[in-house]
Every structure is written in structure tokens, then in C-alpha cells.
Amino acid sequence: MGVGQSTEHLGHAGNPEHLSHVLAERFATKCFTPLELTHFKDNFFSRAIDQGGMKYWNEKILSDFLGIPDSSDSHCPLDAGPVIFRMVSYLGAFPFQNTLAPSVLTFEAMVKVAVLLTERYGKVLRRARKDRIRLLFGSLADVGRRDVGGPPGDEDVHKETGDSSAAKSHVAGFEVDAPANDNYEDEDEDDDDLALAALESLDAIDVFKHDSRIDKKVYEARISVATFRRLLMLLIVIAPLKTLEPVDTYTSDLNENRMESIRKEADTILAAFNIEDSDGGISYRSFANITLNALPYLFDPLTPLFEHLLFSKNLDLTKKNGSGATVTDTVEKPPDNPPSSPSTIMLPGSFESTILKSSVVSHLSFFLPSPTSNVNLLRGNMRLHSVFSTAAHGSSLTSFSHHVLTWNSGTLLLLEGAVSESSEHGERMVTLGAYLPQPWKSAPLSHSSTKPSDSSALPCLFELSPKHQLLQGNPSPSVQKPNSPVAYFSTSTGIAIGCQIPAPSRSQQLKPMPLGAGSLTIDANLESATFYVSPIGHNGVFLPPATTSPSEQTVKRQIDIYTLEIWGLVPEPSDASSAEPR
Known part of the structure; x- marks a missing residue:
């Protein structure tokens, strides 16, 4: 050309x-x-x-x-x-x-x-x-x-076999x-x-x-x-x-x-x-x-x-003549070494994940941003550091708070379990999660002061299986209220994400209530969870998922927890030290 x-x-x-x-x-x-x-x-x-x-x-x-x-x-x-x-x-x-x-x-x-x-x-x-x-x-x-009136056309997949189709420079379009x-x-x-x-x-x-x-x-x-x-x-x-x-x-x-x-x-x-x-x-x-x-x-x-089209192994850039790079060989040489092992997003830590298989990490990269830039978590070179796991640290909020509150960056919460009273057809497994780009604190975790237009600073609630769902964070400043934090936990009521926290009462123990389009609550024993998704509601932390329509019903699922994991977000490998426990 x-x-x-x-x-x-x-x-x-x-x-x-x-x-x-x-x-x-x-x-x-x-x-x-x-x-x-x-x-x-x-x-x-x-x-x-x-x-x-x-x-x-x-x-x-x-x-x-x-x-x-x-x-x-x-x-x-x-x-x-x-x-x-x-x-x-x-x-x-x-x-x-x-x-x-x-x-x-x-x-x-x-x-x-x-x-x-x-x-x-x-x-x-x-x-x-x-x-x-x-x-x-x-x-x-x-x-x-x-x-x-005419018959259906030929299959639209254009397959070339050998050289036979090269003669076609103009064909009927799509x-x-x-x-x-x-x-x-x-x-x-x-x-x-x-x-x-x-x-x-x-x-x-x-x-x-x-x-x-x-x-x-x-x-x-x-x-x-x-x-x-x-x-x-x-x-x-x-x-x-x-x-x-x-x-x-x-x-x-x-x-x-x-x-x-x-x-x-x-x-x-x-x-x-x-x-x-x-x-x-x-x-x-x-x-x-x-x-x-x-x-x-x-x-x-x-x-x-x-x-890969923009880099040729045939060009030797170390040799220069009048025009720059020269072609040293017209045939691409096979690699001398076998394929290297894929790099992992998980840094060495105190436990190995039972949830984060390589295919699950890929799935997460299709919708989760890097905490420091609006690119996906893999392209942003983010790493995950093991913070807490019920399999490794036990099912108590005391252990949870000890490990999670000392982590000084955002976190990724993952939960795997079975829907309670699934059906006569057997156990129905579910995998849920929450992306929380701000550190946990002893006080309710609210939105960051980062501009709402920065989607990487917004939290999200999601379901990985059996059906992908994403409840994106609500960028509206009107939802940033002290009694409706992104994440909250107490030793008496457990963990609440995307809920409205009732005012303290001496006479009775009030539990956090779902607010807006979605929420996740986990009991104080870290044994059961409630996942709430509504097709309407823009007054909470999370927006309705794109996979639902306003005509659908609100879904509330009780889940028996098998594994709960918290992973710390490390923007760059070189920044791992800045995100270590305080």
C-alpha cells in the first residue's frame, strides 16, 4: 500500500x-x-x-x-x-x-x-x-x-480453503x-x-x-x-x-x-x-x-x-544501516524455550484461594477496574494479596476485623456457598462478590471523596455464578449518607454491604436493612448470607443490574456460606509495601 x-x-x-x-x-x-x-x-x-x-x-x-x-x-x-x-x-x-x-x-x-x-x-x-x-x-x-419471498441465503461464515476464495474481491455484503x-x-x-x-x-x-x-x-x-x-x-x-x-x-x-x-x-x-x-x-x-x-x-x-501484528521477529533492530532496521531472516524462527508459565495475579500470602481459579480471574477482569485507573484489573497490573479466609482464619468477626481492618487499601470480597433449601434437584451453588476500592475502617465505610465520574473509585456488587450480574456503584452524591455506608460490620449484627444502618437502640437489636437495588448481609458467625437484588431503586449504594428489567421481581436469596475470602488490592507490584498491614 x-x-x-x-x-x-x-x-x-x-x-x-x-x-x-x-x-x-x-x-x-x-x-x-x-x-x-x-x-x-x-x-x-x-x-x-x-x-x-x-x-x-x-x-x-x-x-x-x-x-x-x-x-x-x-x-x-x-x-x-x-x-x-x-x-x-x-x-x-x-x-x-x-x-x-x-x-x-x-x-x-x-x-x-x-x-x-x-x-x-x-x-x-x-x-x-x-x-x-x-x-x-x-x-x-x-x-x-x-x-x-426468496430462500434463505448461504451461511454467512466466510471460510477460505487454500487459495480458492482469493479471487473474490467483491462479494455480497452482510x-x-x-x-x-x-x-x-x-x-x-x-x-x-x-x-x-x-x-x-x-x-x-x-x-x-x-x-x-x-x-x-x-x-x-x-x-x-x-x-x-x-x-x-x-x-x-x-x-x-x-x-x-x-x-x-x-x-x-x-x-x-x-x-x-x-x-x-x-x-x-x-x-x-x-x-x-x-x-x-x-x-x-x-x-x-x-x-x-x-x-x-x-x-x-x-x-x-x-x-502482535505490529512486531515482527524477522526484523533485527540491533543492526542499523542507512534505512534503519533490516530483515535478517524471512522465516520466523521458533522459540528456543517452551512456553513460560502464566503469571499470576495473586501475591504470595497466608492462604491459597479455593475460589480464584484462573478462569474466575479472567471473568473478574471483564468488569472490574484497576483501583488506580479506568482499565481492567489485569491491564492495570493490579495484584491481589491474601487478607482473610474462613478456611484459614476461622469463622469469627474477631478474626475478620483483626485481618481486614489492618489492611490499608481497597479489598475484594468473594463468597461461595449454596442457596438454602435449593430444591429437590439438589444443591445450587452460587458465587458472589463485592469490589470495595476504599479501605475498611472501624466506622462505616462510605464513598470516597474521589469524583463520582471516576468509575474505578466506585464500589460494585456482583454475582459470578450461576449467572453473571453486576450492580455498579451509584455515582450520585445524594446517596452518600452516614447511615447508608458502602460496607459496615459489627460484632452483633455481622457484615452489611449496601444497607441502611438503623440508629442505635437500647431496647432492641436492629439489623441493617437493604437499600436501593442491591445489598449483601453476612451474619455474625460468617455462616449465612442474604443477597438482595431489585430491578428498581436508585437511592442506594448500588444501581440495578443491566441484566434485569423493571418488570422483574425483587430476588432475595439465603445462602449457606462455604468459603468467604477477602483479598487486598495492590495497584502495582512495586507498591505492595505501601498496602501492607498497618
Whole structure:
């Protein structure tokens, strides 16, 4: 791709193919440094298939380069390659998905993919965070037509086998960009902001609007549960992935026990999308609502995964000549050492967790921020220090207060148990938690003085299993009252999170009462808990979960506690000393 080509005289006559090429050129020059672009070109062209002058990647090349297991890896049960290829083939056609998707993975297409998935679009696109969700939905959804006379179309998964599909430079597009009957008319004006912003400076708005002219009442689109489950399992596995870290560090040891844990965690996340009522798949309304409000960091692992495109092992930066880096070998050398063991988020401490399996940590990273910045807890390099566990320290509030009150930073509370009187079908396990970014104190723990807009400083209450739920902290200053603290405990009534604390009384012992949309209370013996979730209520510490509607009933569950753990939040490994017990 020649980055020096002028784009000043396109006018309105440019066709989608040409405008797509010019947009990719602009992405390359605005979103990558010259060195990153040099690495990108080497990675792409050293592996590309050449058919009649067209250089492109197929599914196997993409999967092999990223290190993603696919069906060709018989030893690996994680078959995520086809799903990633499907997504990339759609995103490569941006912003003309209706006309050009699924696209052949040429260099221009891969440039757009890398910009969109590594979140480097800030210099060229506006409103990108929200509209990226719409693009991701389109890249995953199955396209269906109804009340249309013709037969259903072919399967929309674009699979390349060998070189056969390279000859297609223009194919029928996806209608997925127009999800129908989701009652999103109020967002119609905003739906195309990302694409329009990309084309404004190219004077190509009319071409784009022609491409997007679709009857939204005719077409509908949903993501199949099977497709989304495969993507979720991959995201759970690679959630701890750092920039340029080998992917096989996390995919090389997927034994039966770990895969069972991964599947379980994926299913608890899927349950948040109410798949039992999904009528054949996940709608755009459900997808956008849950990912934006209950799983804001779900797709973060895609960023370091696709940043591998921007570093080539073929380039030796230690050798310099007139032009800088030189290519020392056209074939990527295999690593000399086997994959290293994955790093752990947990610092050495007095006990080992029975709750925090690696898949659970990944799940937490999809919605919990780092306490010092608004990025997820893994990208923010947060560490967890063991503070208290009923398994290690006993079930008494005296022991709890001794360990927890001496911890001088935020904490993560995790609780695992069984719902009391589950049913004749057997015991129903549940895992709950609370993110408390401020230290516990002997007085009621109230909101921090940090500005409410800083979401990393707000607490949250959550359910991990059997169904993911997130009750975000209420940023309204009106809920910050002395009698409605975030967290509170006393030796007589136990622990209360998100409750209203009654005034002291000499005549009777009053217990904390649920306030707002959610609360968690634990008795003084640390043996039972009550989890309260309401679909309404903005007058408490926590807001209603995105996974409920106002028409649903309030849920109150009694839980027999098996394990209660408190983990201290350590923002950086180097800061561990500042967060040690006082």
C-alpha cells in the first residue's frame, strides 16, 4: 500500500472499493508509527499468499500467526480460529460492510482490522468506543431474512480453503448492520457515527449512505449462542495476555479440568444474555446493553492479541544501516524455550484461594477496574494479596476485623456457598462478590471523596455464578449518607454491604436493612448470607443490574456460606509495601 497517494480529489464518484483502500491508507499513516508500519508490512507480506498479484491471508495463516487454536489443532479443544477469522473478514470491509463484507484479508483490510481491534482509532474516529460494540456485533451475528419471498441465503461464515476464495474481491455484503425490531430507532442517528467520521474528510458520505440503505424492518440479526460461547472461551483463556506475550503461554496447557472450568465460566457469562429467552440467538439490544453496562472490558484481550501484528521477529533492530532496521531472516524462527508459565495475579500470602481459579480471574477482569485507573484489573497490573479466609482464619468477626481492618487499601470480597433449601434437584451453588476500592475502617465505610465520574473509585456488587450480574456503584452524591455506608460490620449484627444502618437502640437489636437495588448481609458467625437484588431503586449504594428489567421481581436469596475470602488490592507490584498491614 503506497502511503503517499493523494486523496484530495476523490469527490463523490469514488466507489466503495477505492474509498476503502484510501481509508486504510489514512488509518495506516495516522494510527501507526513508521516503525510499527514497517513491522506490520513485514509480518503480512512475508506470510501472504500471492494469487494473480493479490496478496492475502487465509484462515490458517491468521490463526497460526496469532497463535489461536483451530480445528487443525487436534490436541487443543479450543476451536476459536474460525470465529476470529469470521470477525476479521467482516471488520476488514469497514465501513462498507453491506457491500464488501466478508472481505478478502488483503493488507488494506488487515490495517483496518488492526486499528479497530487494538483501539488505535482515536486519531481518526469519534464515538469509537460505543460504535466498536456495534461493529463487533456485526462481525459475530448470523444474518436472517423474514417475510421475504426468496430462500434463505448461504451461511454467512466466510471460510477460505487454500487459495480458492482469493479471487473474490467483491462479494455480497452482510445485512447485519441493520438489526431489525430491536426498538433502537432512538439510536439510528448515532449508529453510523464511526463510519461517517471516517469518511467525512474523504468527501464520501453519499457513497456510504447508499451502501447503508436497508429496510430495518425486513432484516434481523442475532449472534448464535454456539459462536459466542467459542469466542468467550478464547477471551477467558487469553484475558491475562500482555502486549507481545506469546499466546501459547495460555493455550498450551488446556487440560480437561481447565477446559471444564473455562466452559463453566463462559456459561455463567452467557446466562447474563438471557439465552433461554433469546429466540435463537443474542440480539443487538441485549448484546449492547450487557457488554456496555455489565461487561465493559469483555473484548479487551483482543487488543494485545492483534498488537502482535505490529512486531515482527524477522526484523533485527540491533543492526542499523542507512534505512534503519533490516530483515535478517524471512522465516520466523521458533522459540528456543517452551512456553513460560502464566503469571499470576495473586501475591504470595497466608492462604491459597479455593475460589480464584484462573478462569474466575479472567471473568473478574471483564468488569472490574484497576483501583488506580479506568482499565481492567489485569491491564492495570493490579495484584491481589491474601487478607482473610474462613478456611484459614476461622469463622469469627474477631478474626475478620483483626485481618481486614489492618489492611490499608481497597479489598475484594468473594463468597461461595449454596442457596438454602435449593430444591429437590439438589444443591445450587452460587458465587458472589463485592469490589470495595476504599479501605475498611472501624466506622462505616462510605464513598470516597474521589469524583463520582471516576468509575474505578466506585464500589460494585456482583454475582459470578450461576449467572453473571453486576450492580455498579451509584455515582450520585445524594446517596452518600452516614447511615447508608458502602460496607459496615459489627460484632452483633455481622457484615452489611449496601444497607441502611438503623440508629442505635437500647431496647432492641436492629439489623441493617437493604437499600436501593442491591445489598449483601453476612451474619455474625460468617455462616449465612442474604443477597438482595431489585430491578428498581436508585437511592442506594448500588444501581440495578443491566441484566434485569423493571418488570422483574425483587430476588432475595439465603445462602449457606462455604468459603468467604477477602483479598487486598495492590495497584502495582512495586507498591505492595505501601498496602501492607498497618
